[in-house]
Amino acid sequence: EDEEEEEILTPAQLIHKLEEAWLNEKFSPDLLECKSEIVECVMEQLDHMEKNLQRAKKGDLKITVHRMEMERIRYVLSSYLRSRLQKIEKFFPHILEKERSRPETEPSFLSAQEVAFAKEYASNCESHLKKLALKRMPPNLQALDVIKAVAKPNLDSFVFLRVKEKQENVLVEPETGDQREYTVDLEEGSQHLMRYRMIAPLVASGAVQLI
Secondary structure, three states: OHHHHOOOOOHHHHHHHHHHHHHHHHHOOOOOOOOHHHHHHHHHHHHHHHHHHHHOOOOOHHHHHHHHHHHHHHHHHHHHHHHHHHHHHHHHHHHHHHHHOOOOOOOOOOOHHHHHHHHHHHHHHHHHHHHHOHHHOOHHHOOOOHHHHOOOOOOOOEEEEEEOOOEEEEEEEOOOOOOOOEEEEEOOOOEEEEEHHHHHHHHHHOOEEEO
8 A cells, every 4th residue: 555655656647647636526426535645746746847947048938838738737726626615615514424424544535624624614604594594583493404404415416437447247227126237347448428326436446537
């Protein structure tokens, strides 16, 4: 595990990893595991690129090209982080409950900054609701179950995906009283439209890429 964590990536591979995380987060209905290490490495890479540009000769065409690439990377990075914050705002009770019930041996899906943001956002929402509406209601109606009040992520929504690693006997539809279970083989490079709930583990493992 230590060897995997210390995997050395080239700058191009690092940006590719960021783009994959960005697309998965953008198209997944649920909040995915935070790629904190990738984010930190990309920010360090951007700082390194900025320092290199400052040492370059003025008028060099490469400066313009590198500036454009840096802006593209910053856009992907900010869009990735923004997508995560939007999901935290939308589903904060469920995300915090998942974080509270997480075994200590399992990694958090949130960064430390995201945990702090989610808790502060939840506190602000609760305070706002109490001041705006709940205190004007009868005492028996003032209790608020935020978990029930806020919608959960729709894991049954359909997503487009591209297969990176061949998968066999992937469950598409579970067995019900009206139909037998339905499985398919996913060939490497093929693209599909499937229910997210069924392929969520494959997204997490990197076997498929949302597109």
